[in-house]
Amino acid sequence: MLKISKRLQTIADFVTPDGRAADIGSDHAMLPVYLLQTRRVASAIAGELNQGPYEAACKQAADAGLTYKLSVRRGDGLSVLQPGETDTITIAGMGGALMSEILEAGFQTGKLEGVSELVLQPNVGEDLVRSWLLKRGWYLQAEAILEEDGKIYEVLHAIKLKAEEGNDSLKTLQLKLYDSSFLPISLNADQGKALLLQMGPHLLRQPSEVLAEKWRLELDKLEKICAQLSLSDQPQAEEKKAAFREQINKIEEVLRCLPMDKPSFN
Ligand code: SAM
Numbered sequence: 001m002l003k004i005s006k007r008l009q010t011i012a013d014f015v016t017p018d019g020r021a022a023d024i025g026s027d028h029a030m031l032p033v034y035l036l037q038t039r040r041v042a043s044a045i046a047g048e049l050n051q052g053p054y055e056a057a058c059k060q061a062a063d064a065g066l067t068y069k070l071s072v073r074r075g076d077g078l079s080v081l082q083p084g085e086t087d088t089i090t091i092a093g094m095g096g097a098l099m100s101e102i103l104e105a106g107f108q109t110g111k112l113e114g115v116s117e118l119v120l121q122p123n124v125g126e127d128l129v130r131s132w133l134l135k136r137g138w139y140l141q142a143e144a145i146l147e148e149d150g151k152i153y154e155v156l157h158a159i160k161l162k163a164e165e166g167n168d169s170l171k172t173l174q175l176k177l178y179d180s181s182f183l184p185i186s187l188n189a190d191q192g193k194a195l196l197l198q199m200g201p202h203l204l205r206q207p208s209e210v211l212a213e214k215w216r217l218e219l220d221k222l223e224k225i226c227a228q229l230s231l232s233d234q235p236q237a238e239e240k241k242a243a244f245r246e247q248i249n250k251i252e253e254v255l256r257c258l259p260m261d262k263p264s265f266n
Helices: 006-014 030-037 051-063 096-108 126-135 163-177 189-199 201-205 209-231 237-256
Strands: 020-024 043-048 070-074 088-094 117-122 139-148 151-159
Touching (some): 006 030, 006 139, 030 043, 096 117, 139 163, 189 237
Parallel strands (some): 020 088, 043 070, 088 117
16 A cells, blocks of 8 residues: 555545545656545546656556556646546645646636535645635635645645535635634734635634644745845835735734634534
8 A cells, every 4th residue: 555645645535435536736646546545536537747747657556556447647737637527636736826727727628517526735825726716616615734844735625515505505605714703803804805815714713833833934934025125126115015014914913813722613
């Protein structure tokens, strides 16, 4: 049995058992091989854009004796899928901007039809992925955050509500999810929503030391940007610095009041 990282294990744990999974940007196909070996899914597809990782995925499938259950395909994003061919799509280990582009291209070409869940692990730009999910009517059902080998990762689990559950209930759920009134700081609705998109609506409702650590590190980065902008003589530098400073203040305020032992949101 393949040994996988804590990051990939967290993704695997979100995959609904007994369905079909497609892992896009699969590289060595570690995740789909693991999902098949543990009989979590019945069949899987590994999609990969680049030749080297594609060959590594083919080899992994062959070495595991799983070529009859794991279809390894070379291509860009969701283009390797036929509509209705998978229940779960996992995408991990790339930036949120690329991930959102892949999802949007898949949506535009009907490749998301019939897909019931997405398990996404952007390395950066998680806010872009949450915004895409919100825009395209995917409900962010759960989030996880973990630290491994000195890096912090977020995993997002989104589901498609069934037609009979209706658009109204989706709208209500989304409004509730991105309602920041549980945070004891003063924000208008738009500011609150932006903050939850940035920091994670579930992560903020179930705060952990890893979440606090992530945002302490992000604050360090933002402070460095501000220091550099102070040295700049570009005309927009002051304006940019003020925007970053406002962000820093909001994040610091949130960190100060994180309700560390609040019950989870449902
Ligand atoms: N998903 C694996 C993981 O999380 O361990 C591998 C992550 S690896 C850093 C990202 C992979 O995505 C690379 O193998 C890269 O070739 C592939 N990739 C990048 N853009 C892609 C695209 N548009 N479609 C499919 N694969 C892509």
